[in-house]
Amino acid sequence: MLLDMSDSKRVLLSGDEAVALAALHAGVALGTGYPGTPSTEILESFSEIGGRAQWAPNEKVALEVALGVAFAGARAMATMKHVGLNVAADPLFTAAYTGVTGALIVVSADDPGMASSQNEQDNRHYAVAAGVPMLEPSDSQEAYDFALRAVEISERWRIPVLLRLTTRVCHSRTVVHPRPANPPPRTPFFERDIRGRVMIPAYARLAGRRLRQKLSEIQAWNETCPLNRVVAGNGSLGIITSGIAYMHVREAAPEASVLKLGMTYPLPVEKIRAFAAGVNRCLVIEEGDPYLADAIRAAGIKVESQPEMYRFGELSVARVRRILAGDTSPEPSPIPGKPPQLCPGCSHRNVFEALHKLDCIVAGDIGCYTLGVLPPFEAMDSCVCMGASIGVGLGLRHVLPPEQARRVVSVIGDSTFVHSGITGLVEMVYNPPPTGHVILILDNSTTAMTGHQEHPGTGRTLEHEPTGKVSFEELGRSLGLENVFVSDPSADPGKFERLLQDCLANNQLNLIIARRPCLLIAGKIKEYERAANQTCTAALGEPE
Amino acid sequence: MNDGVINIVTAGLGGQGVLKASDIVADVAFRSGLDVKQSELHGMSQRGGSVSSDVRFGREVFSPMVPSGVADYLVVIAPDQIEVNRHQLRPGGMLIAPDAVDPAKLTNKKSFNVALLGVLSRHLDFPEAVWLEAIRAAFPDKLRAANVQAFALGRKAV
Ligand SMILES: Cc1ncc(C[n+]2csc(CCOP(=O)(O)OP(=O)(O)O)c2C)c(N)n1
Numbered sequence: 001m002l003l004d005m006s007d008s009k010r011v012l013l014s015g016d017e018a019v020a021l022a023a024l025h026a027g028v029a030l031g032t033g034y035p036g037t038p039s040t041e042i043l044e045s046f047s048e049i050g051g052r053a054q055w056a057p058n059e060k061v062a063l064e065v066a067l068g069v070a071f072a073g074a075r076a077m078a079t080m081k082h083v084g085l086n087v088a089a090d091p092l093f094t095a096a097y098t099g100v101t102g103a104l105i106v107v108s109a110d111d112p113g114m115a116s117s118q119n120e121q122d123n124r125h126y127a128v129a130a131g132v133p134m135l136e137p138s139d140s141q142e143a144y145d146f147a148l149r150a151v152e153i154s155e156r157w158r159i160p161v162l163l164r165l166t167t168r169v170c171h172s173r174t175v176v177h178p179r180p181a182n183p184p185p186r187t188p189f190f191e192r193d194i195r196g197r198v199m200i201p202a203y204a205r206l207a208g209r210r211l212r213q214k215l216s217e218i219q220a221w222n223e224t225c226p227l228n229r230v231v232a233g234n235g236s237l238g239i240i241t242s243g244i245a246y247m248h249v250r251e252a253a254p255e256a257s258v259l260k261l262g263m264t265y266p267l268p269v270e271k272i273r274a275f276a277a278g279v280n281r282c283l284v285i286e287e288g289d290p291y292l293a294d295a296i297r298a299a300g301i302k303v304e305s306q307p308e309m310y311r312f313g314e315l316s317v318a319r320v321r322r323i324l325a326g327d328t329s330p331e332p333s334p335i336p337g338k339p340p341q342l343c344p345g346c347s348h349r350n351v352f353e354a355l356h357k358l359d360c361i362v363a364g365d366i367g368c369y370t371l372g373v374l375p376p377f378e379a380m381d382s383c384v385c386m387g388a389s390i391g392v393g394l395g396l397r398h399v400l401p402p403e404q405a406r407r408v409v410s411v412i413g414d415s416t417f418v419h420s421g422i423t424g425l426v427e428m429v430y431n432p433p434p435t436g437h438v439i440l441i442l443d444n445s446t447t448a449m450t451g452h453q454e455h456p457g458t459g460r461t462l463e464h465e466p467t468g469k470v471s472f473e474e475l476g477r478s479l480g481l482e483n484v485f486v487s488d489p490s491a492d493p494g495k496f497e498r499l500l501q502d503c504l505a506n507n508q509l510n511l512i513i514a515r516r517p518c519l520l521i522a523g524k525i526k527e528y529e530r531a532a533n534q535t536c537t538a539a540l541g542e543p544e
Numbered sequence: 545m546n547d548g549v550i551n552i553v554t555a556g557l558g559g560q561g562v563l564k565a566s567d568i569v570a571d572v573a574f575r576s577g578l579d580v581k582q583s584e585l586h587g588m589s590q591r592g593g594s595v596s597s598d599v600r601f602g603r604e605v606f607s608p609m610v611p612s613g614v615a616d617y618l619v620v621i622a623p624d625q626i627e628v629n630r631h632q633l634r635p636g637g638m639l640i641a642p643d644a645v646d647p648a649k650l651t652n653k654k655s656f657n658v659a660l661l662g663v664l665s666r667h668l669d670f671p672e673a674v675w676l677e678a679i680r681a682a683f684p685d686k687l688r689a690a691n692v693q694a695f696a697l698g699r700k701a702v
């Protein structure tokens with residue numbers, strides 16, 4: 001709920017909404033990204049309150065578009081979930097070299113505890129590896145403040161800035177007092193800077209040195225900047241922490257002195273050294289990897305860190321209490337709730353029934369349809385990262401004995417196909433396995449898993465307005481595929497099963513598009529289409 | 545401990561309006577000028593999995609998550625989610641279970657979540673007018689009347 005965004009009244013916002021509001025107040029010219037829990041709502045909210053927001057086909061493209069915006073002198077934001085930054089890592093590392101003219105904020109929403117992710121990677125390591133400053137807010141107020149700060153830092157040092165959020169910060173609603181907007185951005189203007197932006201080795205060597213120079217200036221600034229603060233306590237126990245862990249620490253140890261770090265790369269090492277020297281016992285408490293503890297120890301500062309068992313999962317007040325007490329006894333396991341399941345009537349069900357019945361070896365992918373791994377279907381044999389279904393399926397086909405190879409199917413959702421399946425399709429055409437292959441695109445006309453976002457295959461923008469549309473069947477045919485089929489698996493499940501069976505037997509390359517809109521969004525899609533038709537007719541000046 | 549902080553956990557299944565109910569509670573506390581934090585775990589779109597959401601309010605709230613065994617109130621919309629969540633309650637904390645309201649008396653069955661908020665409202669110190677403001681703000685025009693009716697039904701049921 002976004003109330004009165006324009007003035008400076010207090011509002012109750014999620015961390016995602018707070019970042020969106022800051023982006024609006026900072027004059028971000030374009031927000032782009034790819035959906036992924038818990039980051040998705042940032043762009044949705046940015047668009048809702050009047051910002052210009054776009055879904056990109058994947059995170060790499062999003063970051064590249066944002067970089068172009070920042071090269072043009074404007075302010076840009078790219079949003080993604082933690083694994084999205086793996087996809088966008090290539091531009092990130094070299095954007096740190098080129099730097100920017102405007103501002104570039106890269107928002108990475110990590111998912112400790114894996115509420116809805118395939119791994120628990122800690123993206124703080126990316127800030128170090130790429131050499132970009134990193135800010136870690138602990139609630140919505142800080143998400144707002146730090147996003148504004150990130151714009152300032154990015155413009156001042158002409159460097160991309162990583163805003164690292166976590167699930168609890170993204171999805172918790174807390175009170176925010178907005179502040180007056182940043183000074184307005186400059187008008188976009190192309191200034192040639194060949195040595196600064198064309199990273200041939202001769203220029204990149206200089207850029208690498210320039211980057212380190214910027215980082216050492218930022219580190220010196222960070223020693224005294226207000227992003228890091230000390231909460232004075234009784235001096236016997238000192239805790240160094242960041243992000244949401246700070247909130248658990250304040251509740252679990254109200255007496256402790258706390259050094260709360262807001263900019264966690266480059267670290268304010270001398271500030272940390274002074275804090276540690278001023279307390280009897282100094283403990284680092286952080287969610288995820290021992291990133292702070294390792295860096296602080298490497299600087300020769302003596303601190304205790306939490307036991308290894310607390311590296312896994314989210315922290316909580318109870319877990320912080322255990323850490324403080326040195327308790328490493330097994331933790332009570334949470335009572336399992338009811339796991340999510342494919343909705344009754346979902347067309348993915350018909351697909352997985354067929355795959356199960358035909359005893360297929362299923363190289364799977366990520367989306368609602370990953371639930372095809374659960375009983376009663378149990379029809380998925382691998383799920384690694386977005387797009388992997390196609391490469392993994394082809395790899396299996398290349399070496400398995402023919403009778404097994406012929407059972408292999410790559411199953412991929414429509415949004416996932418656009419994200420990172422297209423290059424897999426090209427690979428299939430270029431390096432076909434001896435037994436052929438079957439790629440099955442589950443086209444439900446939406447990115448269902450993350451809350452029904454549009455993508456280039458739906459032909460609608462983030463705001464659900466008509467735009468260019470990628471046709472999967474035309475794409476397949478243009479690559480020279482002869483066996484391209486479109487089938488509705490729910491309309492006639494038997495027919496769909498026979499089609500799949502024929503494709504498995506033909507020793508050729510096959511692309512099957514199983515097309516039927518997601519049940520939960522089918523009504524809305526009709527509305528969008530109706531609205532689009534009306535604007536169309538109005539534009540043509542035809543009678544209604 | 546943060547003294548004076550009230551902790552409320554709302555639980556149920558995806559599609560039942562758990563998050564909506566929790567949003568309304570948070571909004572009521574927010575409109576009353578308190579510090580509020582609300583936390584939820586969602587991410588998947590599919591219907592039917594367990595969902596829960598925490599609201600904490602008072603003078604100053606730190607962690608957004610209600611620690612296990614500390615909830616003052618546990619509002620459960622689906623009967624089979626009671627046992628999964630009971631450990632959230634503090635000793636002496638209050639369970640508001642789905643049998644507190646008769647769904648047959650609702651104008652719109654989907655407003656069951658708001659009916660349970662009516663029950664909860666009797667135990668909290670907020671004026672009825674603030675609840676009604678928050679409920680009106682939470683729904684589009686065509687759903688307002690049904691939700692106000694549901695709230696009144698729950699509020700009377702105690
Ligand atoms: C690199 C990366 N970005 C984003 C995500 C989050 N994510 C997982 S699957 C998915 C798309 C699901 O859409 P689709 O393939 O159309 O399947 P559906 O859920 O509609 O069945 C997204 C956005 C991710 N896991 N990895």
Ligand code: SF4
Nearest residue numbers: 343346368448518519
């Ligand atoms: S949200 Fe849509 S795609 Fe996902 S399980 Fe439900 S009907 Fe299927």
